[in-house]
Amino acid sequence: MEASVEPEASSSVRMKVLWSFARPHLKVLGLGLLLSLAVSAMGLASPMVTKWVLDSLAVDASLRDPVLVLVGLLLLGAGLGWCQWVLLGRLAEDIVYDARRRMILRYLGSRVFELLRRSPGELVTRVTSDTVLLNQAASTAIIGLINGAIMILGSLLLMARLDLVLLGTTLAALAVVLVIFAVLMPRIATVEEKAQAALGDLGSDLEGTVRAIKTVKSSRAEGRRYESLMRHVGSSRRHSLRSVKIQAGAWTVAGVGLDGALIMVLALGAWRVSEGHIGVSTLVAFLLYVWGLTGPLMELTQNLTTLQSGLAAAGRISQVDAMPVEDRRADLRVVEGVARGSGAVTGPGHDDFGVPAPDPRSGRGGPPPGDAGPEAPEATESSDSETASRPVLELAGVTARYAQDGPVAVQGIDLRVPATGHVALVGPSGAGKTTLLSLMMRFLEPEEGELRLRGTPYGQLSPALVRSAFAYVEQETPVVPGTIRENLLFSAPEADEHELQQVLRRLQLEDMVDRLPHGLDTALTDTNVSGGQRQRIALARALLVDPAVLLLDEATAQVDGVTEAAVQETIATHARHAAVVTIAHRLSTVVDADRILVMDGGRIVDEGTHGQLLTSSQLYRSLVAALRMETPVG
Ligand SMILES: Nc1ncnc2c1ncn2[C@@H]1O[C@H](COP(=O)(O)OP(=O)(O)OP(=O)(O)O)[C@@H](O)[C@H]1O
Numbered sequence: 001m002e003a004s005v006e007p008e009a010s011s012s013v014r015m016k017v018l019w020s021f022a023r024p025h026l027k028v029l030g031l032g033l034l035l036s037l038a039v040s041a042m043g044l045a046s047p048m049v050t051k052w053v054l055d056s057l058a059v060d061a062s063l064r065d066p067v068l069v070l071v072g073l074l075l076l077g078a079g080l081g082w083c084q085w086v087l088l089g090r091l092a093e094d095i096v097y098d099a100r101r102r103m104i105l106r107y108l109g110s111r112v113f114e115l116l117r118r119s120p121g122e123l124v125t126r127v128t129s130d131t132v133l134l135n136q137a138a139s140t141a142i143i144g145l146i147n148g149a150i151m152i153l154g155s156l157l158l159m160a161r162l163d164l165v166l167l168g169t170t171l172a173a174l175a176v177v178l179v180i181f182a183v184l185m186p187r188i189a190t191v192e193e194k195a196q197a198a199l200g201d202l203g204s205d206l207e208g209t210v211r212a213i214k215t216v217k218s219s220r221a222e223g224r225r226y227e228s229l230m231r232h233v234g235s236s237r238r239h240s241l242r243s244v245k246i247q248a249g250a251w252t253v254a255g256v257g258l259d260g261a262l263i264m265v266l267a268l269g270a271w272r273v274s275e276g277h278i279g280v281s282t283l284v285a286f287l288l289y290v291w292g293l294t295g296p297l298m299e300l301t302q303n304l305t306t307l308q309s310g311l312a313a314a315g316r317i318s319q320v321d322a323m324p325v326e327d328r329r330a331d332l333r334v335v336e337g338v339a340r341g342s343g344a345v346t347g348p349g350h351d352d353f354g355v356p357a358p359d360p361r362s363g364r365g366g367p368p369p370g371d372a373g374p375e376a377p378e379a380t381e382s383s384d385s386e387t388a389s390r391p392v393l394e395l396a397g398v399t400a401r402y403a404q405d406g407p408v409a410v411q412g413i414d415l416r417v418p419a420t421g422h423v424a425l426v427g428p429s430g431a432g433k434t435t436l437l438s439l440m441m442r443f444l445e446p447e448e449g450e451l452r453l454r455g456t457p458y459g460q461l462s463p464a465l466v467r468s469a470f471a472y473v474e475q476e477t478p479v480v481p482g483t484i485r486e487n488l489l490f491s492a493p494e495a496d497e498h499e500l501q502q503v504l505r506r507l508q509l510e511d512m513v514d515r516l517p518h519g520l521d522t523a524l525t526d527t528n529v530s531g532g533q534r535q536r537i538a539l540a541r542a543l544l545v546d547p548a549v550l551l552l553d554e555a556t557a558q559v560d561g562v563t564e565a566a567v568q569e570t571i572a573t574h575a576r577h578a579a580v581v582t583i584a585h586r587l588s589t590v591v592d593a594d595r596i597l598v599m600d601g602g603r604i605v606d607e608g609t610h611g612q613l614l615t616s617s618q619l620y621r622s623l624v625a626a627l628r629m630e631t632p633v634g
Pocket of ligand 1: 402408429432
């Protein structure tokens with residue numbers, strides 16, 4: 001399975017992404033470069049001091065000064081080298097931190113279906129492994145490249161001072177090395193990117209396999225899964241091996257080039273010494289410089305390779321950067337605001353557009369009338385019945401699709417959800433019921449038409465503000481990583497122990513919690529609670545919020561009697577003072593609904609109570625029959 005869905009990033013985009021990680025650390029990078037240059041300068045000075053030692057020997061002068069300088073250079077170089085190592089190591093970790101943070105924020109802030117169409121395993125690989133490749137590239141490699149280049153330039157200048165003829169020979173050998181490098185290096189980035197993509201595919205395939213392990217085993221498909229997984233493992237290995245071969249080639253060329261230069265300089269230099277053009281000390285110093293070129297040249301090679309891997313990672317990270325966020329105005333600050341615990345949106349008491357944030361514990365999330373925004377209806381002293389009949393949610397002419405060129409999922413939906421009461425959605429599979437809930441929760445934006453929360457168009461509210469009016473109980477009720485307590489308090493972290501115990505009692509979860517080794521603080525997994533218990537935990541989570549609108553996607557599979565009773569009780573109690581919208585799969589749910597909407601082919605085709613629909617709607621009757629519902633007299 002090829003999990004990547006994005007086009008490859010161009011090299012200029014990759015460079016830009018890489019630079020965007022380095023830019024915030026320019027000061028540290030500058031300091032690192034200075035240290036690096038200082039260490040290099042110590043290295044560059046050594047041959048000259050060696051020449052000083054040799055010249056002193058020739059004229060019988062004291063060796064004390066040059067030897068002291070040589071030892072001093074060594075010690076200073078070692079000290080500065082240590083500082084540079086620590087500084088750059090820290091910088092590299094900071095860059096990984098930034099990259100991971102940036103991607104995590106993007107995942108959490110991106111549009112729901114943009115995220116869902118990608119494989120979770122692949123998204124995980126980008127955060128965990130691609131960032132590691134990036135770190136060296138955006139820190140040490142940049143400095144190494146500059147330093148290596150300066151070192152080579154410095155060596156060449158000093159060599160020019162010693163002898164121009166020998167310099168010419170050295171340059172010729174270096175030119176050959178550089179040309180071969182220029183050809184090999186871009187190939188490394190391409191191969192590395194393919195290796196990383198294979199790793200991403202492996203992550204996604206492995207994640208899917210582990211998730212479906214029961215199906216895999218019951219289908220006796222371990223062998224086929226193994227083959228598929230190993231294909232990705234092999235592909236990653238193949239690309240990485242190619243990269244290793246190219247790198248080995250580059251290193252060998254660099255080594256041979258240098259050795260060749262050394263031999264040529266030695267032969268030519270010996271001849272020039274014998275001819276009396278240069279002294280022996282000059283030849284020795286020159287040879288030391290050629291020898292010393294190994295360091296910066298290797299540094300250059302290594303860092304160019306690192307840079308290529310980093311560029312490949314930057315390409316994949318740039319694809320994450322391109323994922324559209326839900327709320328462009330608030331962008332990722334919304335997520336950060338929530339992470340800092342500043343309420344449902346970005347600031348305490350107010351959302352990112354100055355709209356007062358709802359009190360999540362007030363039982364009525366979302367903007368109170370007159371508070372929702374500039375065009376919100378005026379708060380009036382309306383009677384209870386007026387308030388109840390005023391729609392909390394309206395959909396006017398809503399049409400939506402999941403992809404721009406995809407088929408229409410729902411069409412021309414007009415719907416008013418009163419502030420209290422129970423609205424049930426029924427319809428055949430693919431009719432558009434879940435899509436309707438996604439639109440209400442603003443996971444999906446309508447292509448045409450408008451949604452309004454207490455009269456305020458969704459467009460004037462941030463997604464977080466819209467969602468604060470809802471609690472959503474998914475059909476699959478996924479487990480959120482954490483303990484049972486954390487799962488329960490997920491939507492209402494401020495709920496106190498008393499409220500927690502109350503909902504546990506209401507949903508008959510007390511016994512289950514008591515039986516667990518650490519009670520509420522037991523880690524919740526897919527296996528330590530039953531499907532029905534998980535559903536009741538999800539219901540408890542919703543009840544703790546006491547939302548203005550409770551959205552409930554009923555499980556299609558048969559649930560146990562306790563859970564079924566808990567669902568009925570939850571709906572009935574909540575519908576008395578707030579709105580409940582259910583996707584109903586059980587007769588017991590629809591019979592009690594105040595209003596039932598029958599959906600088919602993305603439209604609402606019939607509407608009424610159970611009794612009315614039994615006489616007026618052929619589709620409803622067939623749905624009831626298909627579900628083998630017992631039909632009480634309506
Ligand atoms: N994530 C998605 N991407 C693309 N198309 C989708 C997506 N989810 C649903 N659809 C399509 O939208 C249409 C409505 O689907 P939806 O899930 O809303 O139906 P449903 O009534 O909830 O069905 P079910 O009872 O089987 O869950 C279908 O044609 C479906 O194929």
